[in-house]
Amino acid sequence: MATRARRGSGRPTLADVASRAGVGTITVSRALRDPERVSSELRERIAVAIDALGYVLNPNARALASARADVIGVLIPSLTNNVFAEVLRGIHDGLGDSALQIQFGNTHYCVDEEERLLRVFLGQRPAALIVSGIDQLPATRRLLETAGCPVVQIMETGPNPIDLMVGFSHFDGGRQATEHLLQVGCRRIGFLGARMDPRSQRRLAGYRSALHSAGTVEELLITTTPSPSSVSMGAYLFRQALSKSPDLDGVVCNNDDLALGVLFECNRQGISVPQRVCIVGYNDLEMMAVAYPSLTSVRTPRYEVGRQAIAMIRAALSGERPELAVVDLGFELKVRESTTRRQPKERIAGLSAPALQ
Amino acid sequence: MATRARRGSGRPTLADVASRAGVGTITVSRALRDPERVSSELRERIAVAIDALGYVLNPNARALASARADVIGVLIPSLTNNVFAEVLRGIHDGLGDSALQIQFGNTHYCVDEEERLLRVFLGQRPAALIVSGIDQLPATRRLLETAGCPVVQIMETGPNPIDLMVGFSHFDGGRQATEHLLQVGCRRIGFLGARMDPRSQRRLAGYRSALHSAGTVEELLITTTPSPSSVSMGAYLFRQALSKSPDLDGVVCNNDDLALGVLFECNRQGISVPQRVCIVGYNDLEMMAVAYPSLTSVRTPRYEVGRQAIAMIRAALSGERPELAVVDLGFELKVRESTTRRQPKERIAGLSAPALQ
DNA sequence: CACAAAAATGGTAGCGCTACCAAGGGTTAT
DNA sequence: ATAACCCTTGGTAGCGCTACCATTTTTGTG
Structure with a gap:
């Protein structure tokens, strides 16, 4: 019998919502990800069920199933440096209501630490990556080029962007x-x-x-x-x-x-x-x-650098491929x-x- | 036939490591989490296989299977305030070599935003939570009390800690x-x-x-x-x-x-x-x-507050229940x-x- | 040396979600 | 009327790991 105690968290799952709303699980999943593709009637029933159960989507399960996490990895060299604190603020504000989360790493101005952290981040299959500067180690650069997600180099502009770039000279x-x-x-x-x-x-x-x-x-x-x-x-x-x-x-x-x-x-x-x-x-x-x-x-427009980086990432994630891969915000x-x-x-x-x- | 393209990330999995090392998957899992419980011979074979394949553990799969993420949620009110930037630095430095990651949220000094972010964090079943101050909304406080993980209130001391507390008066x-x-x-x-x-x-x-x-x-x-x-x-x-x-x-x-x-x-x-x-x-x-x-x-000892908070969390996660739940670091x-x-x-x-x- | 206890190892069934395919019903074109 | 297409919905098989047993091997004890 399936009466054995549940192994999981004990919290409502997508399947619970589905059975309460009288629909299939996949329909609930779709209603959450792409509401347009579900009829307004079912959408309403699902919303009621979610509310009644206090359902919260499990981001780990989503990331596992879709092989893609809604996480943006951010590598900056310092936290005490006011300048990077403001970049981070711009990044956070740029997220707005999107479901993206920031995972951030402090490289302490050390390129080896940068590479180490990058490997940790890549393990999560991030939705995008933001790195500071244009002086990555060759191996780091290769990792970024094959990351399979948008990569933004921030705070500087220069030749040969890995992917996207926002900064100034x-x-x-x-x-x-x-x-x-x-x-x-x-x-x-x-x-x-x-x-x-x-x-x-x-x-x-x-x-x-x-x-x-x-x-x-x-x-x-x-x-x-x-x-x-x-x-x-x-x-x-x-x-x-x-x-x-x-x-x-x-x-x-x-x-x-x-x-x-x-x-x-x-x-x-x-x-x-x-x-x-x-x-x-x-x-x-x-x-x-x-x-x-x-x-x-x-x-220097550091807050704007953060905002712009996120704007470019969001555009790239929704399929737009900008002709302007390098943005110089000036000073x-x-x-x-x-x-x-x-x-x-x-x-x-x-x-x-x-x-x- | 199982020759259809893999749906996943295409990267090596724990099972790949296991078959290469000639052991069961669960043994590899154990070797990673608790090496003491695996004989040194197998440990060595597994290490070689991991190295050869360039294996990186998938944290999402781990979190899903164990219903627990190695993530500490940190809620602070501001990023531009130097004081909190230093707390964050202390938190990061306190992590050292542990596998814990920081997921952090900026409440902008707003208690409603604090509650909203807390709900997002709780969706990931974090390993621990750090919140700023002692003036949470009643509903927020209830969420924290039932979070099922260590909770540290930082930057202040006061009566009735939710769980742990590090700060000063x-x-x-x-x-x-x-x-x-x-x-x-x-x-x-x-x-x-x-x-x-x-x-x-x-x-x-x-x-x-x-x-x-x-x-x-x-x-x-x-x-x-x-x-x-x-x-x-x-x-x-x-x-x-x-x-x-x-x-x-x-x-x-x-x-x-x-x-x-x-x-x-x-x-x-x-x-x-x-x-x-x-x-x-x-x-x-x-x-x-x-x-x-x-x-x-x-x-004020803000860097130390961050370090101490992580130290208390790590102690709590390894089962130690300190008699000193409230630490006043003075000024x-x-x-x-x-x-x-x-x-x-x-x-x-x-x-x-x-x-x- | 028998037997219990502990240590080492493995099989399997999920965790909660999404990709992939399939099916039903409605609309339009022929 | 039939074919050809939508659009909406659902079933099912994983994603890569760990919890929960079961099994085998080693060690300790009288």
Whole structure:
């Protein structure tokens, strides 16, 4: 007899709903996945049964049967970095009412960890994958190419996308920040960088390129560390830079935390900003506009990157194959007090990068 | 004939591993879950077969068969709030090499959203649940009580835990911050608060309690907003507070973003800190120690909260039932320049809350 | 050395869903 | 009227794993 205790969870199943509604299980399954294909009458009866039983679909059973989970794997390098927290927020908001879930992994800026996590994710046959940056290991790249699902590389644009791509150019950002300092009259422009992940490296390359065009590259002016970025690291790097080149009159910071640290250190040492030293940050966190003096920064659309990545994934999952596989969301130099010297006429026009190039 | 194309993923299954190793499927399953129970010889043969085939276990099939997923559901109210980003980091680091995965949901400080997400999570029969705070809706609480898995309430301690609890007292933190300002001689102490979620409310209650003991509560000194917290909001609330009470000589801030905004606004208006106004923040983010002047703040162990929550879950999952279901990790008032007036002898001792009470 | 107890291994029947096929009834074209 | 197509609905056989036994082998004990 089948009276033995059920092995399962004891919760109502699709079959329970079906028998209560007086229909076949497959009809309930269809009503859930594609209501259009079930007559409105049955749809109604099924809805009532689901409600009465408090039925919740078992995602594991669905994933097993369809060999496909409604999970998007997201690999980002850091959680404490505000920038990625905002990307994640954009991703979550982009999901809206879809049934997709986020499974996310922290690579700690380590490519081996990235590959390990990717293998774990692939084990679940995710609906899509989001990875940060364009510098995957060759083996990781191969795994992604054969993943059999949409893959989005975020935060950067570059040649040879694995599949889809949303981001902006860090090289151009670093270059434009540096050109701005040149325009406001700085002649001894330093670069401060922490962590120095590939995106930081490209910002530094942009800095070099700008100074190269101006004919004044000098390695001594570059101060970096592999250590994580922080406000105190900004202060520390600035002290280092000053001791190497006391005539420093501008600094391009790898990110806003460093820039804030530089500002605090200037306050502490009585160095006037922007009169003696101009400061440019990167990302334009909310605090930059409120700081005193307010801080110039390169505004990056990180929240939008997250939203756009999900939008592209949802489009791809519903069969649309966009001609635009690479989306450059651009950036915008926000000029503020930290780089505004005496003559306010020296305003620069046309600094915004194009949106959705 | 069974020559029809396989419906599944096309990847090797446990049965493939078993036949290659010349053992039963269940033995492979055991070798994976509980290696101790399989002889070392078979274990070795199985390991070789797994390696040769590149086998990866299908977590969906496991979850379906065992009616239990290796997933911990985490509900937190915000992603942009640095504090919760660090809790998440602690949670991730706490997982270490365990097979557990994190599935996380952003409640946006909304109790209805919390309940909705909880229902989604429960559909997967998670191994454990982590929720923020102690102010769940009655229905949510009932769902959690009958979840059939460990449940940890984090970030706060209080009476009647649902199951486990890790946090600290926000009331005491707010109270101690306020008492500190009283001790350094402030007489017109304001409170600035944004968002005003339940934890903020309790910090405010602590502020009230301290001033009540000193006999000087005054509602006019309290300035709050339901809007999200930000640095610019700190500057804005401070301007508001000043216009209501121009004789303000100290502010207790609901969090560090607000405190930083206050500092910038003081700089902008030429209000000297700490001579004319003392500032206390809450959480002690990294920047507080570097700011100029450096900012006093209540240090909260948010990373540790995440780690401890996972430690308790792992203990519970391996059958240990701790006598200590509620862990108070305490906090510590970090006194810095923003509240250090002329006489440095006025140092306060014994301000640290106990760790692991 | 007999016998019980424990340890190691395997067979099989699900877990709850969906892919695949088939069938019934209605509509339109011929 | 017949054929050719919808559209709607259902039966059934898995998806890849583990729970629950059953069986065999090893070990311990008087």
